Amino acid sequence: MDTRTLPLLCILCLAQLQLHGGDGVAAISGGTNDGSERWGYVQVRPKAHLFWWYYRSPQRVSSLAKPWPTILWLQGGPGASGVGLGNFLEVGPLDGDLKPRGSTWLHKADLIFVDNPVGTGYSYVEDDALLVTTDGEAAADLAALLRALAAGELPSLRDSPLFLVAESYGGKYAATLGVSLARAIRAGELKLTLGGVALGDSWISPEDFALSYGPLLQQVSRLDSNGADSASKKAQVVKQHIASGQWKLAQYALSSMLTAIVANSGHVDVYNFLLDTGMDPVAAGGAPARSFPPAYSVYLDSKLSVGDSIRSIMNGAIKEKLKIIPKDVVWEEQSYTVYNALINDFMKPRIQEVDELLSYGVNVTVYNGQLDVICSTVGAEAWVQKLKWDGLKNFLSLPRQPLHCGSSEVTKGFVRSYKNLHFYWILGAGHFVPVDQPCIALNMIAYDKCSATIKTNSKEL
Structure with missing residues (x-):
């Protein structure tokens, strides 16, 4: 594979549960005296350490009729840092200049960010052989993290409805983890309120997204x-490799396709078709892929106001604040090592996992930015139509409802809901919905707090 094409693919980038800490799970933690923040490491496997950061909402009220929710944010990549990107650049309490964010999701829930999988951001392994190679392995590590936190640092998880909210490749983690938790709850092995799973611009079906690129970009004149014909022919190659289970070849074909699309479109930003990338994907010649600025962070860094870059902040002020990050751990927006370790799972769909969640009665929300290319709304609509869920026909027949923010009468999006499936079309947003449309994203989270719990035979677990 020509390493010059790799950066283009590093973009993908809630009933009470008693969680039991796993044998041999070790933890090291820190936090504030007032309990508003906690952070630390959990050794999810021997020599494999996940870093987490929890924020308690100042709006949390324990006397509410419904328990206050907790959101676990799962970043994409694979290998992109949730503690850095999702936290400081998207929905956390502080922005990239370390100033208060008015649209923080803490207004509606407690937040947990994690550098997932191990090897991402502040998380680390003592041997690269311990990196995860499948979404299932990543889910097992996340489940171990949740068990350890509920048994120790965050006992509120035992009675707080937990929402898995994902972005990009994080959607594959969320679907896989959601199924793992749901199965354990139904089997009586865990007692947890799994409030729902939200899939934001998520890489659930690579085939459907690949097939959408040519027609979409022709329609918007990129x-x-x-x-468009050339892109569609390349997409058919991707589809054929997926059908035959040749996952690496499918990834290589997608990489080639994206390289051609960027070159033929005047360097369209694959996160937002109204923008250019501002970077030439072949300019560095034969330089190794790791020499490129990670594409996942380029767009988000452009949203920062004057101040230090996110990399400087994470390796400077934040590392000093946390105090427990090993000296030899250098924070990066994107870990190519983690990305490469998951190369055989990258192109595998997770539609079946979404179907399983729906069948259990778990609330599933799909939300997509209108301007996204890499995880396009057209592609998301296509994979949703492949669901075998018995409510799909009724869901598809319903009209959409317009969404507004505040006193404005301007339509900001649409939503369609039937039973436990919800789909949001977010207008004027690209891949990073909370960045492009913070008001509507916050409203969406508030709406989706009231979601279904896992049920079996009409009895709540």
Whole structure:
């Protein structure tokens, strides 16, 4: 594979549960005296350490009729840092200049960020052989993290409805972890309120996204008919490799396809088709992929106001604040080592996992930015139509409802809901919905707090 194409793919980038800490799980933690923040490491496997950061909402009220929710944010990549990107650049209490964020999701829930999988951000392994190679292995590590936190540092998890909210490749983690938790709850092995799973611009079906690129970019004039035809032919190659289970070849074909699309479209930003990337994907010649600025962070860094870059902050002021980060752990937005370790799972769909969640009665929300390319709304609509869930026909037949923010009468999006499936179309947003449309994203989270719990035979677990 030509390493010059790799950066283009590093973009993908809630009934009470008694969680039992796993044998041999070790933890090291820190936090504030007032209990508003806690952070630390959990050794999820011998020599494999996940870093987490928890924020308690100042709006948390324990006397509410419904328990206050907790959101576990799962970043994409694979290998992109949730503690850095999701926290400081998207929904955490402070922005990239370490100033208060008015649209923080702490207004509606407690927040947990994690550098997942191990090897990402502040998380680390003592041997690269311990890196996860499948979404299932990543889910097992996350489940171990939740068990340890509920048994120790965060006992509120035992009675707080837990929402898994994901972005990009994080959607594959969320679907896989959600199924793992749901199965354990139904089997009586865990007692947890799994409030729901929210899939934001999520890489659930690589095939459906690949097939959408040519037609979408032609419709918005970023490709002409020749460019769109070429992209569609390349997408068929991707589809064929997926059908035959040749996952690496499918990834390579997708990489080649994206390289051609960027070149033929005037360097369209694959996160937002109204923008250019501002970087030439082939300019560095034969330089190794790790020499490129990670594409996942380029767009988000452009949203920062004047101040230090996120990398400087995470390796400077934040590392000093936390005090427990090993000296030899250098924070990066994107870990190519983690990305490469998951190469055989990258192109595998997770539609079946979403179907299983729906069948259990778990609340599933799909939300997508109108302007996204890499995880396009057209692609998300396509994979949703492949669901075998018995409520799909009724869901698809319902009209959408317009969404607004505050006193404005301007339509900001649409939503369609039936039973435990919800789909949000977010207008004017690209891949990073909370960044582009913070008001509507916050409203969406508030709406989805009231979601279904896991049920079996009409009896709540």
